[in-house]
Amino acid sequence: MKVQTHSSLHNLLDNRMDNRTFKFYCEHAKNVPNSYCQLQKINGREVMIGGKKLINFNAINYLGLESHPEMIESAQQAIAKWGTLAGSARAAAELDLFQTLEKRLADWLGVDDVMVFTTVTLANHGIIPLLMRTGSLLLTDQEVHNSVQRSAIEAKGAGATLRNFKHDDFAQLERLLVEQRRLHDHCMIALDGVYSMQGTYLNLPAYEAIAKQYDCSLYIDDAHGFGVIGPQGRGIVAHHGSDYDNKIYVASLEKGLASLGGFAVIPAGSRDYFKYNSYTYTFAGQLPPPYLASSLTALDILEREGDLRVQRLNGLIHRVKQEVTEMGFEIVGEDNPFPLVMVKIGGMSDIPRVSQYFFDQGIHILAVGFPVVPLSHGAMVRISLSAIHTDQQVDQLMDAFRGLSAHMKQGQAA
Ligand SMILES: Cc1ncc(COP(=O)(O)O)c(C=O)c1O
Incomplete structure (x- = not known):
């Protein structure tokens, strides 16, 4: 396990690896x-x-x-038409398939606008720290996905106040809001749509009520729910018969749709803000053609x-x-x-x-x-x-x- 030569990087790694928890998991x-x-x-x-x-x-x-033949065919056709990769960040140029997929997802959910990211992790990192900065209060359920927690730490680095509450502990959440809300300009509560390690659905109506009472918005990572819960697999918000108002809804193209990527439902009129400011949208590698094409095909299959x-x-x-x-x-x-x-x-x-x-x-x-x-x-x-x-x-x-x-x-x- 010990690294043999001792550059300063090796010393650092020796130090990091000399850790009981790491050794136990290894x-x-x-x-x-x-x-x-x-x-x-x-x-x-x-x-x-x-x-x-x-x-x-x-x-x-x-x-x-x-393994659906239509999925494989559309991925193969996309490679034949576009090659394996567009080869640029979206700040330079993106495949027009993005627009088609974003419009299709927006229509599918009945929302104004959707932005596709390369993964859900990148969507979380591209959005949460952008919105939550100095003057913001970010409250996260302690069971939210690791990528939301890491994005929240990034938000804290950008000046936001970050507090965790125990999973679905509404009493603790309210105590935090009573204490902290008035000290901040805005507040967002970050949640998962489905807690995949517990098999539980988000109690959306309860969080919507709290958000309304304390003037907060909701951030919902529904990576696991989209495609498999709610009417025609439209996810946790549709499952509760609710709407996307006052929410950022993020979901995966990977799980239910067996493709790759993530997307976020964003409020009408905010696309340019995210487009020009979200570093993971602008500068990360863009989704390759076969995944854009197979996501569209997956939506066709879901519909049918x-x-x-x-x-x-x-x-x-x-x-x-x-x-x-x-x-x-x-x-x-x-x-x-x-x-x-x-x-x-x-x-x-x-x-x-x-x-x-x-x-x-x-x-x-x-x-x-x-x-x-x-x-x-x-x-x-x-x-x-x-x-x-x-x-x-x-x-x-x-x-x-x-x-x-x-x-x-x-x-x-x-
Ligand atoms: C709730 C949640 N968010 C985000 C992710 C990460 O998604 P991605 O692989 O698209 O980054 C997962 C992965 O399983 C997840 O369960």
Whole structure:
């Protein structure tokens, strides 16, 4: 682990790596076969890892559009037409496909304007610190995605006051607002649309009420919700039958749509402000042609068969939740249909053995613990379902869960 030669950079790295938590995770990751592993092949929901075929319950392209013939064809045609890359930052020139996709997304959601970014992470970094600066109060739910938290730290560096509140702790949020709101010119509350490690949907009506009462805006990162929840997969805001007023809504083209990129719904008339000021929009590498084209195709498919795919997915979610619960496992999260099913499986020290067990059973699945999930949840297995899992593949998963309790008991007895 120690770096041998000692430049000042090596000294710095030695210092950073001489850290108990880092060493623990490093050691730990090596003993967890379903983590940081290399995929040698993908065929639908079958993957090859270390020469072994496994069923993939670890992919978050929930509708399974990545292998849809129309998606592949549109990506191939885009490369044939444009090449692999436009080759410039958007400040210089962008493919006109951006305009087509942004207009299409805006129409799809029924909003005034949408800006596409290269990833959701870049959207968060490009927007949050731009809006939240000196005189701003930024309140973040402590379970928001890491990229929102990091963007919030950037906002703090730009002069904003940053406070975290416990997940959905409305009493704490109100205390912060009573204390801090009057000291600041504006306030934004940053939230996830779906908390993917808890399987819970955002309680949007409650946050809208608070935002109204204390004159705040909402920032919603719905990376996981867009494409799979709400009518025709239109996401968390549509799920609650609400609108985009007083909100920045950010979502992913990667998960439900099986493409790449992120986008933000922005208020009418604000495009130029974001365009000329958001460094991740202006100067980051732009999305390559196949992803712009396949995002458009994914929207076509969603329009045509999105409901059918979501129905199939919801059927699998229902089945898995019911059977796993009947086996005596505890599922974390509300009873909303969401394709990530979080199952408690023991303590942190069980993670390597559980991961190895599933691997041996031919299942590629994520076993996680703190800090990815709250410490109180112990270790959890995250089942990631998709509309293209076959019934037989889910049978095999359920068989593995059936054998898990006995396997854990054997381990304890040994
Ligand atoms: C809520 C949320 N935001 C942002 C991201 C990062 O998205 P991207 O890979 O597009 O940067 C993720 C990734 O899973 C996420 O779950």
